[in-house]
Amino acid sequence: MDAPPTRPARPATRISPGSSRTEPSPDAVLIRRTLQEIAPVADRVTSYFYALVFTRHPELRDMFPVAMDTQRDRLLKALLTAAEHIDDPGVLTSYLRRLGTGHRKYGTQPGHYPVVGEALIGALARYATATWGAEAEAAWVRAYTAISQTMIDAAAEDERTSPAWWHAEVVSHELRTQDIAVLTVRPDQPYPFLAGQYTSLETPWWPRVWRHYSFASAPRADGLLSFHVKAVPAGWVSNALVRHARPGDVLRLGPPAGSMVVDHTTDNGMLCLGGGTGIAPIKALIEDVAEHGERRPVEVFFGARSDGDLYDKDTLLGLQRSHPWLSVRPVVGEGLAGQLPQAVGEHGPWSSYDAFVSGPPAMIRSGVDELRRIGIPQDRIRYDAVGDLVGAAV
Numbered sequence: 416m417d418a419p420p421t422r423p424a425r426p427a428t429r430i431s432p433g434s435s436r437t438e439p440s441p442d443a444v445l446i447r448r449t450l451q452e453i454a455p456v457a458d459r460v461t462s463y464f465y466a467l468v469f470t471r472h473p474e475l476r477d478m479f480p481v482a483m484d485t486q487r488d489r490l491l492k493a494l495l496t497a498a499e500h501i502d503d504p505g506v507l508t509s510y511l512r513r514l515g516t517g518h519r520k521y522g523t524q525p526g527h528y529p530v531v532g533e534a535l536i537g538a539l540a541r542y543a544t545a546t547w548g549a550e551a552e553a554a555w556v557r558a559y560t561a562i563s564q565t566m567i568d569a570a571a572e573d574e575r576t577s578p579a580w581w582h583a584e585v586v587s588h589e590l591r592t593q594d595i596a597v598l599t600v601r602p603d604q605p606y607p608f609l610a611g612q613y614t615s616l617e618t619p620w621w622p623r624v625w626r627h628y629s630f631a632s633a634p635r636a637d638g639l640l641s642f643h644v645k646a647v648p649a650g651w652v653s654n655a656l657v658r659h660a661r662p663g664d665v666l667r668l669g670p671p672a673g674s675m676v677v678d679h680t681t682d683n684g685m686l687c688l689g690g691g692t693g694i695a696p697i698k699a700l701i702e703d704v705a706e707h708g709e710r711r712p713v714e715v716f717f718g719a720r721s722d723g724d725l726y727d728k729d730t731l732l733g734l735q736r737s738h739p740w741l742s743v744r745p746v747v748g749e750g751l752a753g754q755l756p757q758a759v760g761e762h763g764p765w766s767s768y769d770a771f772v773s774g775p776p777a778m779i780r781s782g783v784d785e786l787r788r789i790g791i792p793q794d795r796i797r798y799d800a801v802g803d804l805v806g807a808a809v
Protein backbone atom coordinates (compact mmCIF):
# COMPACT_ATOMS: atom_id res chain seq x y z
CA MET A 416 0.00 0.00 0.00
CA ASP A 417 2.84 2.36 -0.74
CA ALA A 418 0.25 4.28 -2.65
CA PRO A 419 0.22 7.64 -4.33
CA PRO A 420 -2.08 10.46 -3.29
CA THR A 421 -5.73 10.62 -4.05
CA ARG A 422 -8.50 13.10 -3.56
CA PRO A 423 -11.73 11.22 -3.15
CA ALA A 424 -15.00 12.91 -2.43
CA ARG A 425 -15.53 11.87 1.17
CA PRO A 426 -12.32 10.68 2.73
CA ALA A 427 -13.04 9.31 6.13
CA THR A 428 -9.76 10.51 7.51
CA ARG A 429 -9.28 13.71 5.64
CA ILE A 430 -10.36 17.03 6.94
CA SER A 431 -13.07 18.41 4.74
CA PRO A 432 -14.52 21.86 4.69
CA GLY A 433 -18.03 22.23 6.01
CA SER A 434 -17.83 24.72 8.80
CA SER A 435 -21.12 26.03 10.01
CA ARG A 436 -19.61 29.53 9.96
CA THR A 437 -20.40 31.56 6.94
CA GLU A 438 -17.50 34.01 7.37
CA PRO A 439 -13.99 32.78 8.10
CA SER A 440 -12.37 34.27 11.20
CA PRO A 441 -9.61 36.89 10.71
CA ASP A 442 -7.03 34.28 11.80
CA ALA A 443 -8.34 31.82 9.23
CA VAL A 444 -8.14 34.45 6.51
CA LEU A 445 -4.49 35.15 7.33
CA ILE A 446 -3.67 31.47 7.57
CA ARG A 447 -5.22 30.71 4.20
CA ARG A 448 -3.47 33.64 2.63
CA THR A 449 -0.17 32.33 3.97
CA LEU A 450 -0.92 28.87 2.62
CA GLN A 451 -1.78 30.25 -0.81
CA GLU A 452 1.43 32.17 -0.88
CA ILE A 453 3.65 29.21 -0.01
CA ALA A 454 1.82 26.69 -2.24
CA PRO A 455 4.01 27.29 -5.33
CA VAL A 456 7.21 26.82 -3.27
CA ALA A 457 5.96 24.03 -1.03
CA ASP A 458 9.07 21.90 -1.60
CA ARG A 459 11.39 24.66 -0.48
CA VAL A 460 9.25 25.41 2.57
CA THR A 461 9.36 21.74 3.49
CA SER A 462 13.15 21.46 3.14
CA TYR A 463 13.69 24.62 5.12
CA PHE A 464 11.27 23.53 7.85
CA TYR A 465 13.13 20.25 8.38
CA ALA A 466 16.51 21.95 8.12
CA LEU A 467 15.43 24.25 10.97
CA VAL A 468 14.21 21.36 13.09
CA PHE A 469 17.35 19.26 12.57
CA THR A 470 19.98 21.98 12.81
CA ARG A 471 18.50 23.45 15.97
CA HIS A 472 17.71 20.06 17.48
CA PRO A 473 19.91 17.36 15.94
CA GLU A 474 18.75 14.91 18.60
CA LEU A 475 15.36 14.78 16.84
CA ARG A 476 16.85 13.45 13.59
CA ASP A 477 16.67 9.88 14.86
CA MET A 478 12.91 10.07 15.11
CA PHE A 479 12.66 10.33 11.32
CA PRO A 480 13.61 7.78 8.65
CA VAL A 481 17.16 7.78 7.33
CA ALA A 482 15.93 8.67 3.84
CA MET A 483 13.30 11.34 4.12
CA ASP A 484 12.23 11.53 0.48
CA THR A 485 8.94 9.70 0.83
CA GLN A 486 7.92 10.79 4.29
CA ARG A 487 9.57 14.05 5.00
CA ASP A 488 6.66 16.33 4.31
CA ARG A 489 4.06 14.37 6.25
CA LEU A 490 4.41 16.28 9.48
CA LEU A 491 4.45 19.67 7.86
CA LYS A 492 1.58 18.75 5.56
CA ALA A 493 -0.48 17.61 8.51
CA LEU A 494 0.14 20.85 10.37
CA LEU A 495 -0.69 22.98 7.38
CA THR A 496 -3.86 21.00 6.72
CA ALA A 497 -4.90 21.44 10.33
CA ALA A 498 -4.20 25.17 10.28
CA GLU A 499 -6.22 25.57 7.12
CA HIS A 500 -9.26 24.21 8.95
CA ILE A 501 -8.76 26.07 12.18
CA ASP A 502 -12.31 27.44 11.95
CA ASP A 503 -13.79 23.99 11.80
CA PRO A 504 -13.33 22.63 15.32
CA GLY A 505 -15.72 19.70 14.93
CA VAL A 506 -13.73 18.07 12.16
CA LEU A 507 -10.39 19.43 13.25
CA THR A 508 -10.49 18.03 16.75
CA SER A 509 -11.00 14.43 15.71
CA TYR A 510 -8.30 14.76 13.06
CA LEU A 511 -5.84 16.25 15.53
CA ARG A 512 -6.62 13.69 18.18
CA ARG A 513 -5.79 10.92 15.72
CA LEU A 514 -2.67 12.78 14.70
CA GLY A 515 -1.61 13.15 18.33
CA THR A 516 -2.18 9.52 19.26
CA GLY A 517 -0.65 8.35 15.97
CA HIS A 518 2.52 10.26 16.79
CA ARG A 519 3.10 8.27 19.96
CA LYS A 520 4.73 5.48 17.96
CA TYR A 521 7.39 7.93 16.73
CA GLY A 522 8.34 8.68 20.33
CA THR A 523 6.90 12.21 20.18
CA GLN A 524 6.92 13.99 23.57
CA PRO A 525 5.17 17.22 24.62
CA GLY A 526 8.57 18.97 24.67
CA HIS A 527 8.97 18.38 20.92
CA TYR A 528 5.99 20.54 19.99
CA PRO A 529 7.57 23.95 20.67
CA VAL A 530 10.56 22.91 18.56
CA VAL A 531 8.33 22.07 15.63
CA GLY A 532 6.29 25.24 16.19
CA GLU A 533 9.40 27.42 16.00
CA ALA A 534 10.50 25.75 12.77
CA LEU A 535 7.03 26.14 11.30
CA ILE A 536 6.93 29.85 12.06
CA GLY A 537 10.51 30.23 10.80
CA ALA A 538 9.71 28.53 7.49
CA LEU A 539 6.49 30.48 6.95
CA ALA A 540 8.15 33.80 7.79
CA ARG A 541 10.83 33.10 5.23
CA TYR A 542 8.58 32.03 2.34
CA ALA A 543 5.31 33.93 2.90
CA THR A 544 6.92 37.36 2.84
CA ALA A 545 3.95 39.17 1.30
CA THR A 546 1.52 37.99 4.01
CA TRP A 547 3.91 37.80 6.92
CA GLY A 548 3.84 40.37 9.70
CA ALA A 549 2.92 40.64 13.36
CA GLU A 550 -0.72 39.76 12.71
CA ALA A 551 -0.03 36.75 10.55
CA GLU A 552 2.53 35.49 13.04
CA ALA A 553 0.09 35.92 15.92
CA ALA A 554 -2.60 34.03 13.97
CA TRP A 555 -0.19 31.15 13.31
CA VAL A 556 1.01 31.05 16.90
CA ARG A 557 -2.58 30.87 18.14
CA ALA A 558 -3.42 28.16 15.62
CA TYR A 559 -0.32 26.11 16.38
CA THR A 560 -0.84 26.41 20.13
CA ALA A 561 -4.39 25.08 19.77
CA ILE A 562 -3.30 22.34 17.36
CA SER A 563 -0.41 21.14 19.49
CA GLN A 564 -2.40 21.21 22.71
CA THR A 565 -5.12 19.03 21.21
CA MET A 566 -2.48 16.55 19.99
CA ILE A 567 -0.67 16.50 23.34
CA ASP A 568 -3.89 15.98 25.28
CA ALA A 569 -5.04 13.18 22.99
CA ALA A 570 -1.67 11.41 23.25
CA ALA A 571 -1.72 11.68 27.06
CA GLU A 572 -5.23 10.27 27.20
CA ASP A 573 -4.40 7.44 24.83
CA GLU A 574 -1.33 6.55 26.88
CA ARG A 575 -3.56 5.56 29.76
CA THR A 576 -5.18 2.74 27.78
CA SER A 577 -2.99 1.80 24.80
CA PRO A 578 0.64 1.12 24.02
CA ALA A 579 2.41 3.54 21.68
CA TRP A 580 2.94 0.63 19.30
CA TRP A 581 2.59 -3.12 19.19
CA HIS A 582 5.21 -5.69 18.23
CA ALA A 583 3.81 -8.34 15.95
CA GLU A 584 5.55 -11.56 14.96
CA VAL A 585 5.02 -12.93 11.49
CA VAL A 586 3.46 -16.37 11.89
CA SER A 587 2.78 -17.11 8.25
CA HIS A 588 3.77 -15.75 4.88
CA GLU A 589 2.01 -17.04 1.81
CA LEU A 590 3.03 -15.88 -1.64
CA ARG A 591 -0.18 -15.76 -3.70
CA THR A 592 1.29 -14.34 -6.91
CA GLN A 593 4.81 -13.21 -7.80
CA ASP A 594 4.08 -9.88 -6.14
CA ILE A 595 1.33 -10.47 -3.62
CA ALA A 596 1.74 -12.05 -0.21
CA VAL A 597 -0.73 -12.73 2.56
CA LEU A 598 0.93 -12.19 5.93
CA THR A 599 -0.44 -13.25 9.28
CA VAL A 600 1.03 -11.76 12.43
CA ARG A 601 0.60 -12.24 16.17
CA PRO A 602 0.62 -8.99 18.17
CA ASP A 603 2.39 -9.06 21.53
CA GLN A 604 -0.64 -7.55 23.28
CA PRO A 605 -4.35 -7.54 22.46
CA TYR A 606 -4.96 -5.36 19.43
CA PRO A 607 -8.51 -3.97 19.35
CA PHE A 608 -9.80 -2.85 15.93
CA LEU A 609 -12.86 -2.97 13.71
CA ALA A 610 -13.25 -4.84 10.44
CA GLY A 611 -12.56 -2.47 7.55
CA GLN A 612 -9.91 -0.46 9.42
CA TYR A 613 -6.21 -0.19 8.66
CA THR A 614 -3.02 0.23 10.61
CA SER A 615 0.47 1.59 10.09
CA LEU A 616 3.29 -0.87 9.91
CA GLU A 617 7.09 -0.68 10.20
CA THR A 618 9.47 -3.47 9.17
CA PRO A 619 12.88 -4.20 10.71
CA TRP A 620 14.49 -3.56 7.31
CA TRP A 621 13.40 0.09 7.06
CA PRO A 622 13.34 1.57 10.55
CA ARG A 623 10.97 4.49 11.03
CA VAL A 624 9.42 4.05 7.60
CA TRP A 625 5.74 3.40 8.21
CA ARG A 626 3.13 2.37 5.67
CA HIS A 627 -0.59 1.82 5.92
CA TYR A 628 -2.18 -1.58 5.44
CA SER A 629 -5.79 -2.64 5.87
CA PHE A 630 -6.60 -5.65 8.01
CA ALA A 631 -7.65 -8.49 5.74
CA SER A 632 -9.77 -10.20 8.39
CA ALA A 633 -12.29 -9.21 11.00
CA PRO A 634 -11.00 -9.47 14.61
CA ARG A 635 -10.35 -13.15 15.38
CA ALA A 636 -10.67 -15.12 18.58
CA ASP A 637 -6.97 -16.10 18.38
CA GLY A 638 -5.93 -12.43 18.10
CA LEU A 639 -4.04 -12.94 14.82
CA LEU A 640 -4.07 -10.19 12.18
CA SER A 641 -3.63 -10.58 8.44
CA PHE A 642 -2.59 -8.30 5.62
CA HIS A 643 -2.52 -8.54 1.84
CA VAL A 644 0.60 -6.88 0.52
CA LYS A 645 1.52 -6.17 -3.08
CA ALA A 646 5.20 -5.39 -3.82
CA VAL A 647 5.05 -2.16 -5.78
CA PRO A 648 7.98 -0.72 -7.76
CA ALA A 649 10.27 1.22 -5.41
CA GLY A 650 8.00 0.33 -2.49
CA TRP A 651 10.53 -0.34 0.27
CA VAL A 652 8.13 -1.62 2.85
CA SER A 653 5.94 -3.60 0.46
CA ASN A 654 8.95 -5.29 -1.17
CA ALA A 655 10.42 -6.13 2.23
CA LEU A 656 7.12 -7.65 3.33
CA VAL A 657 6.59 -9.66 0.16
CA ARG A 658 10.16 -10.76 -0.55
CA HIS A 659 11.97 -10.83 2.82
CA ALA A 660 9.53 -11.27 5.65
CA ARG A 661 9.42 -14.78 7.07
CA PRO A 662 7.82 -16.41 10.11
CA GLY A 663 9.66 -15.22 13.21
CA ASP A 664 10.34 -11.70 11.91
CA VAL A 665 8.96 -9.00 14.16
CA LEU A 666 7.15 -5.92 12.82
CA ARG A 667 5.80 -2.89 14.63
CA LEU A 668 2.18 -1.78 14.33
CA GLY A 669 0.66 1.59 15.11
CA PRO A 670 -2.91 2.05 16.33
CA PRO A 671 -5.91 1.12 14.19
CA ALA A 672 -7.64 3.86 12.22
CA GLY A 673 -10.26 4.38 9.56
CA SER A 674 -14.00 4.63 9.34
CA MET A 675 -14.78 2.19 6.55
CA VAL A 676 -16.67 0.03 9.03
CA VAL A 677 -20.04 -1.68 9.11
CA ASP A 678 -22.94 0.16 10.71
CA HIS A 679 -24.64 -2.65 12.59
CA THR A 680 -27.57 -0.45 13.55
CA THR A 681 -29.04 -0.76 10.03
CA ASP A 682 -29.76 -3.70 7.78
CA ASN A 683 -29.13 -1.81 4.57
CA GLY A 684 -27.58 -3.85 1.81
CA MET A 685 -23.84 -3.38 1.33
CA LEU A 686 -22.27 -2.72 -2.03
CA CYS A 687 -18.51 -3.23 -1.90
CA LEU A 688 -15.96 -2.32 -4.56
CA GLY A 689 -12.49 -3.76 -4.03
CA GLY A 690 -9.70 -3.16 -6.54
CA GLY A 691 -6.55 -5.32 -6.37
CA THR A 692 -5.35 -5.72 -2.79
CA GLY A 693 -8.12 -3.26 -1.88
CA ILE A 694 -10.24 -6.41 -1.57
CA ALA A 695 -8.53 -7.09 1.80
CA PRO A 696 -10.69 -4.85 4.01
CA ILE A 697 -13.79 -5.89 2.03
CA LYS A 698 -13.10 -9.49 3.02
CA ALA A 699 -12.88 -8.30 6.64
CA LEU A 700 -16.27 -6.56 6.25
CA ILE A 701 -17.84 -9.77 4.90
CA GLU A 702 -16.52 -11.73 7.89
CA ASP A 703 -17.86 -9.04 10.20
CA VAL A 704 -21.37 -9.29 8.74
CA ALA A 705 -21.21 -13.10 8.93
CA GLU A 706 -20.15 -12.96 12.59
CA HIS A 707 -23.00 -10.64 13.47
CA GLY A 708 -25.41 -13.20 12.05
CA GLU A 709 -26.97 -10.59 9.84
CA ARG A 710 -28.88 -11.37 6.71
CA ARG A 711 -28.34 -8.18 4.81
CA PRO A 712 -27.39 -8.52 1.14
CA VAL A 713 -23.69 -7.96 0.51
CA GLU A 714 -22.67 -7.46 -3.12
CA VAL A 715 -18.97 -7.46 -3.84
CA PHE A 716 -17.25 -6.42 -7.04
CA PHE A 717 -13.61 -7.57 -7.06
CA GLY A 718 -11.64 -5.78 -9.76
CA ALA A 719 -8.26 -6.85 -11.08
CA ARG A 720 -6.20 -6.16 -14.15
CA SER A 721 -5.92 -9.83 -15.10
CA ASP A 722 -7.22 -13.21 -13.96
CA GLY A 723 -3.88 -13.84 -12.28
CA ASP A 724 -4.36 -10.73 -10.16
CA LEU A 725 -7.61 -12.09 -8.68
CA TYR A 726 -5.37 -13.56 -6.01
CA ASP A 727 -8.13 -13.94 -3.43
CA LYS A 728 -10.90 -15.13 -5.71
CA ASP A 729 -11.09 -18.64 -4.25
CA THR A 730 -11.45 -17.36 -0.68
CA LEU A 731 -14.20 -14.98 -1.75
CA LEU A 732 -16.05 -17.58 -3.80
CA GLY A 733 -15.75 -19.92 -0.80
CA LEU A 734 -17.38 -17.28 1.38
CA GLN A 735 -20.08 -16.85 -1.24
CA ARG A 736 -20.85 -20.58 -1.14
CA SER A 737 -21.30 -20.52 2.64
CA HIS A 738 -23.33 -17.30 2.79
CA PRO A 739 -26.46 -17.02 0.67
CA TRP A 740 -26.65 -13.26 1.32
CA LEU A 741 -23.25 -12.72 -0.31
CA SER A 742 -22.59 -12.29 -4.01
CA VAL A 743 -19.08 -11.87 -5.42
CA ARG A 744 -18.48 -10.70 -8.98
CA PRO A 745 -14.91 -10.68 -10.27
CA VAL A 746 -14.34 -7.97 -12.88
CA VAL A 747 -11.22 -8.39 -14.98
CA GLY A 748 -9.68 -6.01 -17.45
CA GLU A 749 -6.38 -4.47 -18.43
CA GLY A 750 -5.80 -0.84 -17.52
CA LEU A 751 -9.47 -0.28 -17.33
CA ALA A 752 -10.26 3.12 -16.03
CA GLY A 753 -13.97 2.89 -15.37
CA GLN A 754 -14.69 -0.79 -15.90
CA LEU A 755 -15.24 -1.74 -12.29
CA PRO A 756 -17.61 1.15 -11.61
CA GLN A 757 -19.34 0.41 -14.90
CA ALA A 758 -19.98 -3.16 -13.81
CA VAL A 759 -21.65 -1.78 -10.71
CA GLY A 760 -23.72 0.57 -12.82
CA GLU A 761 -24.97 -2.32 -14.93
CA HIS A 762 -26.31 -4.28 -11.97
CA GLY A 763 -28.49 -2.86 -9.25
CA PRO A 764 -30.62 -0.95 -8.32
CA TRP A 765 -28.43 0.19 -5.46
CA SER A 766 -30.16 3.22 -4.03
CA SER A 767 -30.96 1.53 -0.71
CA TYR A 768 -27.40 0.26 -0.23
CA ASP A 769 -24.47 1.48 1.84
CA ALA A 770 -21.31 1.51 -0.26
CA PHE A 771 -17.71 0.67 0.60
CA VAL A 772 -14.84 1.42 -1.76
CA SER A 773 -11.26 0.24 -1.40
CA GLY A 774 -8.38 0.12 -3.83
CA PRO A 775 -6.01 2.34 -5.79
CA PRO A 776 -6.67 6.06 -5.45
CA ALA A 777 -7.91 6.50 -9.01
CA MET A 778 -10.29 3.60 -8.59
CA ILE A 779 -11.65 5.09 -5.40
CA ARG A 780 -12.23 8.38 -7.18
CA SER A 781 -14.02 6.91 -10.16
CA GLY A 782 -15.83 4.40 -7.95
CA VAL A 783 -17.21 7.12 -5.70
CA ASP A 784 -18.30 9.17 -8.73
CA GLU A 785 -20.08 6.19 -10.21
CA LEU A 786 -21.79 5.30 -6.94
CA ARG A 787 -23.12 8.82 -6.64
CA ARG A 788 -24.26 8.71 -10.25
CA ILE A 789 -26.25 5.54 -9.61
CA GLY A 790 -28.03 7.17 -6.70
CA ILE A 791 -26.14 6.35 -3.51
CA PRO A 792 -25.96 9.47 -1.37
CA GLN A 793 -22.51 10.72 -0.43
CA ASP A 794 -23.03 10.09 3.26
CA ARG A 795 -23.61 6.39 2.61
CA ILE A 796 -20.36 5.91 0.70
CA ARG A 797 -17.46 4.89 2.93
CA TYR A 798 -13.80 4.75 2.08
CA ASP A 799 -10.40 5.53 3.51
CA ALA A 800 -7.84 6.78 1.08
CA VAL A 801 -5.25 4.57 2.70
CA GLY A 802 -2.38 5.58 0.46
CA ASP A 803 -3.00 9.23 1.06
CA LEU A 804 -3.98 9.92 4.62
CA VAL A 805 -3.22 13.54 5.05
CA GLY A 806 -0.21 13.84 7.24
CA ALA A 807 -0.16 10.10 7.80
CA ALA A 808 -2.17 10.61 10.92
CA VAL A 809 -1.36 7.17 12.26
Ligand SMILES: NC(=O)C1=CN([C@@H]2O[C@H](COP(=O)(O)OP(=O)(O)OC[C@H]3O[C@@H](n4cnc5c(N)ncnc54)[C@H](O)[C@@H]3O)[C@@H](O)[C@H]2O)C=CC1
Binds near residue numbers: 719751773799
Ligand atom coordinates in the same frame (compact mmCIF):
# COMPACT_ATOMS: atom_id res chain seq x y z
N1 LIG B 1 -8.61 0.69 2.29
C1 LIG B 1 -8.15 0.92 1.07
O1 LIG B 1 -8.60 1.80 0.35
C2 LIG B 1 -7.09 0.05 0.52
C3 LIG B 1 -6.41 0.46 -0.59
N2 LIG B 1 -5.47 -0.32 -1.14
C4 LIG B 1 -4.81 0.20 -2.32
O2 LIG B 1 -5.22 -0.58 -3.40
C5 LIG B 1 -4.23 -0.55 -4.39
C6 LIG B 1 -4.04 -1.96 -4.87
O3 LIG B 1 -3.12 -1.96 -5.90
P1 LIG B 1 -3.15 -3.03 -7.05
O4 LIG B 1 -3.50 -4.35 -6.49
O5 LIG B 1 -1.85 -2.86 -7.76
O6 LIG B 1 -4.35 -2.50 -7.94
P2 LIG B 1 -4.40 -2.39 -9.51
O7 LIG B 1 -3.70 -1.19 -9.96
O8 LIG B 1 -4.02 -3.71 -10.09
O9 LIG B 1 -5.95 -2.12 -9.73
C7 LIG B 1 -6.95 -2.91 -9.10
C8 LIG B 1 -8.28 -2.73 -9.80
O10 LIG B 1 -8.65 -1.37 -9.82
C9 LIG B 1 -8.93 -0.98 -11.15
N3 LIG B 1 -8.56 0.39 -11.40
C10 LIG B 1 -7.32 0.92 -11.36
N4 LIG B 1 -7.38 2.21 -11.68
C11 LIG B 1 -8.67 2.48 -11.96
C12 LIG B 1 -9.37 3.64 -12.37
N5 LIG B 1 -8.74 4.78 -12.62
N6 LIG B 1 -10.71 3.56 -12.53
C13 LIG B 1 -11.35 2.40 -12.32
N7 LIG B 1 -10.75 1.29 -11.95
C14 LIG B 1 -9.42 1.32 -11.78
C15 LIG B 1 -8.09 -1.93 -11.95
O11 LIG B 1 -8.56 -2.04 -13.26
C16 LIG B 1 -8.31 -3.19 -11.23
O12 LIG B 1 -9.59 -3.70 -11.50
C17 LIG B 1 -3.00 0.09 -3.79
O13 LIG B 1 -2.95 1.40 -4.25
C18 LIG B 1 -3.32 0.08 -2.30
O14 LIG B 1 -2.73 1.15 -1.62
C19 LIG B 1 -5.19 -1.57 -0.66
C20 LIG B 1 -5.84 -2.01 0.46
C21 LIG B 1 -6.81 -1.25 1.16
